[in-house]
Amino acid sequence: MSSLQRFIPGLLTYATLYLVFLYLPVLLLPLFSFNDGTIVAFPLQGFTLKWYGQLGQQDTLIKALGNSLIVGGVTAVFSTAMGLFAARAFVRYRFKGRELSEGLVMLPLVIPGIIVASSMLVLFISIGLRPSLTTIILGHTFVALPFAVSIMKSSFDQFDQSLEEAAFDLGESVIGTFRRVTLPIVFPGIVASLLMTFTVSFDEFVLAFFLSGNEPTLPVYIWSQIRFPAKLPNTLALGSLLLFFSILLLMIAESFRRRAAKSQI
Amino acid sequence: MAIQLKSEASKGMALSAPATLYVGLLVAVPLGILIVYSFWTQSYVDIDRTLTWANYIEAFQDPLVRHLIVRTIIIAGLVTIATVVLAYPIAYFIAFRTKKQTLWLLLITIPFWSSYLLRVFSWKLILGFNGVLNSALMTIGIINEPLTFLLYNEIAVVLTLAHAWAPFAILPIYVSLQKIDRSLHEAATDLGCNMYQAFIRVTLPLTVPGIIAASLIIFIPTVGDYVTPALVGGSEGKMIANLIQVQFGAANNWPMGATLSLLSMLSVGFVAMLAVFTMNTAGRRIR
Numbered sequence: 001m002s003s004l005q006r007f008i009p010g011l012l013t014y015a016t017l018y019l020v021f022l023y024l025p026v027l028l029l030p031l032f033s034f035n036d037g038t039i040v041a042f043p044l045q046g047f048t049l050k051w052y053g054q055l056g057q058q059d060t061l062i063k064a065l066g067n068s069l070i071v072g073g074v075t076a077v078f079s080t081a082m083g084l085f086a087a088r089a090f091v092r093y094r095f096k097g098r099e100l101s102e103g104l105v106m107l108p109l110v111i112p113g114i115i116v117a118s119s120m121l122v123l124f125i126s127i128g129l130r131p132s133l134t135t136i137i138l139g140h141t142f143v144a145l146p147f148a149v150s151i152m153k154s155s156f157d158q159f160d161q162s163l164e165e166a167a168f169d170l171g172e173s174v175i176g177t178f179r180r181v182t183l184p185i186v187f188p189g190i191v192a193s194l195l196m197t198f199t200v201s202f203d204e205f206v207l208a209f210f211l212s213g214n215e216p217t218l219p220v221y222i223w224s225q226i227r228f229p230a231k232l233p234n235t236l237a238l239g240s241l242l243l244f245f246s247i248l249l250l251m252i253a254e255s256f257r258r259r260a261a262k263s264q265i
Numbered sequence: 266m267a268i269q270l271k272s273e274a275s276k277g278m279a280l281s282a283p284a285t286l287y288v289g290l291l292v293a294v295p296l297g298i299l300i301v302y303s304f305w306t307q308s309y310v311d312i313d314r315t316l317t318w319a320n321y322i323e324a325f326q327d328p329l330v331r332h333l334i335v336r337t338i339i340i341a342g343l344v345t346i347a348t349v350v351l352a353y354p355i356a357y358f359i360a361f362r363t364k365k366q367t368l369w370l371l372l373i374t375i376p377f378w379s380s381y382l383l384r385v386f387s388w389k390l391i392l393g394f395n396g397v398l399n400s401a402l403m404t405i406g407i408i409n410e411p412l413t414f415l416l417y418n419e420i421a422v423v424l425t426l427a428h429a430w431a432p433f434a435i436l437p438i439y440v441s442l443q444k445i446d447r448s449l450h451e452a453a454t455d456l457g458c459n460m461y462q463a464f465i466r467v468t469l470p471l472t473v474p475g476i477i478a479a480s481l482i483i484f485i486p487t488v489g490d491y492v493t494p495a496l497v498g499g500s501e502g503k504m505i506a507n508l509i510q511v512q513f514g515a516a517n518n519w520p521m522g523a524t525l526s527l528l529s530m531l532s533v534g535f536v537a538m539l540a541v542f543t544m545n546t547a548g549r550r551i552r
Contacts, residue, residue: 040397093277118299
């Protein structure tokens with residue numbers, strides 16, 4: 001027992017150090033984005049908000065942000081809609097090829113990014129689609145689909161079938177049942193999926209880099225800025241904002257997902 | 266009843282069709298085109314559409330390609346090992362040594378809800394010559410001159426990716442640890458195993474599926490990663506994806522890019538299968 005007791009604080013120390021390792025790069029960007037100096041090094045030079053203030057004046061950045069919002073929004077709707085139908089089918093119906101199809105929709109998670117990006121670029125050029133926001137949306141929907149399917153699946157998983165049957169028996173139509181029974185129950189799952197897929201698209205870089213042509217999304221814009229040391233403080237400020245909103249959106253998504261899980265028990 | 270069943274099945278198929286077809290088509294068609302491209306050749310600005318093995322022969326004869334593929338697989342292997350070894354104790358800690366499991370799992374996933382590009386970029390700032398780590402160590406007075414071995418090499422790539430993939434290792438291993446019947450561990454200690462032996466002979470072999478899942482989830486995307494090598498790898502840490510990107514970008518040789526994509530995919534598949542087989546055998550042996 002004494003060896004066990006010595007073991008526990010050891011593991012706890014390790015776990016704490018590991019957390020420091022995990023959070024270090026994430027906390028570093030905001031820390032230095034408020035630093036009144038152009039190089040990222042200690043000691044800190046003093047507090048400033050000017051790097052944030054300058055962001056609003058950069059037209060290309062505003063353009064890139066607009067592109068990212070469009071791509072993220074459309075991707076979220078497309079992937080969540082397909083994910084909703086697919087998850088419903090996987091959970092509710094037994095049909096030939098279900099397992100194959102369930103595995104297939106998860107495939108985008110495990111194919112290396114560069115392969116997806118290069119092969120899609122070749123495909124789109126071959127069928128005459130120039131790189132544009134449309135091609136990024138098509139690519140991002142592919143990448144975001146597994147997330148939508150798995151969130152919607154967990155949302156349908158504990159959905160009590162008898163509720164729908166009861167609605168039918170009480171005279172509701174198919175559409176009425178969906179709108180008044182099914183939808184309210186899976187709604188938190190849909191919100192969670194929309195937020196999650198939006199964020200996946202909003203943060204995605206490799207596909208956007210290959211498929212963007214001359215319409216960069218925010219990560220592609222950041223990539224172009226990383227090369228210029230003079231722009232570094234602004235890039236840090238922009239990066240910090242992006243970190244903040246990604247984490248915020250996903251926390252909201254997570255709380256909706258939990259609400260979805262809870263409401264069915 | 267038969268009609269009922271048939272309509273159930275067709276409903277299921279119809280509902281899942283958009284997603285399945287979308288993914289299926291976007292995997293199969295580009296792959297097919299990529300294969301065709303790999304047998305074409307680039308002649309200046311045009312593509313010569315006669316089918317030939319020229320790209321494959323060139324790729325196999327080019328020492329740079331061979332070197333990059335081997336290095337990529339070595340780095341991806343190191344990344345996988347580093348991530349899994351660093352993550353295992355955490356998964357173990359969360360599964361067996363804390364009551365606040367949900368809190369710990371949340372704490373571990375939150376950093377990964379941020380942009381991957383920005384996290385890699387942040388590591389570049391940490392490890393740089395005039396970077397955070399060097400300046401911090403110099404301010405405290407531990408070192409007098411900046412350390413130069415931190416950035417632009419394989420170590421930086423391995424460290425950055427061991428950070429980037431952390432939850433992908435922790436979660437599958439945690440799940441496989443969770444599934445273990447606690448009484449097995451008690452039985453082992455009752456039968457005279459000490460803690461260490463019980464871990465090696467009972468716990469570890471039972472988590473092999475989790476370790477395999479984690480390794481594949483890490484190994485495969487690492488081979489296709491080009492952000493990390495491009496930002497922190499320097500010339501020593503360049504990987505095959507960087508060369509593929511050049512073929513589709515500056516070099517404008519898409520057929521060669523397609524060939525390299527396919528070759529790296531085939532080598533990933535081969536190495537991954539080999540590793541899964543080895544781990545499975547090893548797992549059975551220690552038991």
